[in-house]
Amino acid sequence: EVSLRAERREHLYKILVIGELGTGKTSIIKRYVHQFFSQHYRATIGVDFALKVLNWDTNTLIRLQLWDIAGQERFGNMTRVYYKEAVGAFIVFDVTRIATFDAVMKWKYDLNNKVHLPDGSDVPCVLLANKCDMPKEGIVNIPSQMEQFCQDNGFIGWYLTSAKDNINIEDAVKCLVSNILSKQ
Ligand code: GTP
Numbered sequence: 001e002v003s004l005r006a007e008r009r010e011h012l013y014k015i016l017v018i019g020e021l022g023t024g025k026t027s028i029i030k031r032y033v034h035q036f037f038s039q040h041y042r043a044t045i046g047v048d049f050a051l052k053v054l055n056w057d058t059n060t061l062i063r064l065q066l067w068d069i070a071g072q073e074r075f076g077n078m079t080r081v082y083y084k085e086a087v088g089a090f091i092v093f094d095v096t097r098i099a100t101f102d103a104v105m106k107w108k109y110d111l112n113n114k115v116h117l118p119d120g121s122d123v124p125c126v127l128l129a130n131k132c133d134m135p136k137e138g139i140v141n142i143p144s145q146m147e148q149f150c151q152d153n154g155f156i157g158w159y160l161t162s163a164k165d166n167i168n169i170e171d172a173v174k175c176l177v178s179n180i181l182s183k184q
């Protein structure tokens with residue numbers, strides 16, 4: 001007799017959320033996991049964690065372990081430890097502060113220098129242009145240039161996001177998770 005029940009799969013993925021101070025990493029995670037937003041800024045110290053359980057499809061359950069790494073950690077020496085065994089990453093910048101976009105490459109180099117997938121390839125990374133509910137500065141206003149930037153620098157995609165207004169966060173996660181799943 002043929003069983004019609006497909007095999008149920010479960011995955012646990014460690015995902016990094018990195019980028020400069022105050023770009024909205026914690027806010028994006030709070031919005032995504034707890035449907036909550038606050039204007040109040042409290043800098044993350046070291047690293048925070050959140051878990052999101054995703055019913056990806058009827059046969060696939062995914063646990064996302066989100067590592068919310070403080071912006072100030074780029075100047076510390078713990079990122080190598082935090083990055084260990086990650087299978088995906090978001091790099092976040094703030095569309096109202098061009099300097100946070102300039103730092104995106106510094107985060108990307110730090111990431112690619114310190115962690116790889118088991119097969120040696122770079123950890124898939126999605127770029128988040130956050131606070132898109134606010135007036136935007138610079139290259140982020142020119143989608144074709146953003147596309148080029150992503151291609152040149154090994155990002156699998158980019159999204160204008162708002163933790164405040166809940167824009168595009170779920171789509172960005174889907175992009176990253178699809179990429180991770182496609183490698184298995
Ligand atoms: P560190 O922990 O210091 O690295 O900062 P962070 O990247 O975690 O930033 P956090 O989420 O704490 O947000 C910093 C500030 O930006 C807070 O005052 C948030 O309310 C605000 N903020 C975050 N996301 C958005 C957004 O999408 N829109 C607007 N308007 N403000 C936002």
Ligand code: MG
Pocket residue numbers: 025026027042043044068069070071
């Ligand atoms: Mg934070």
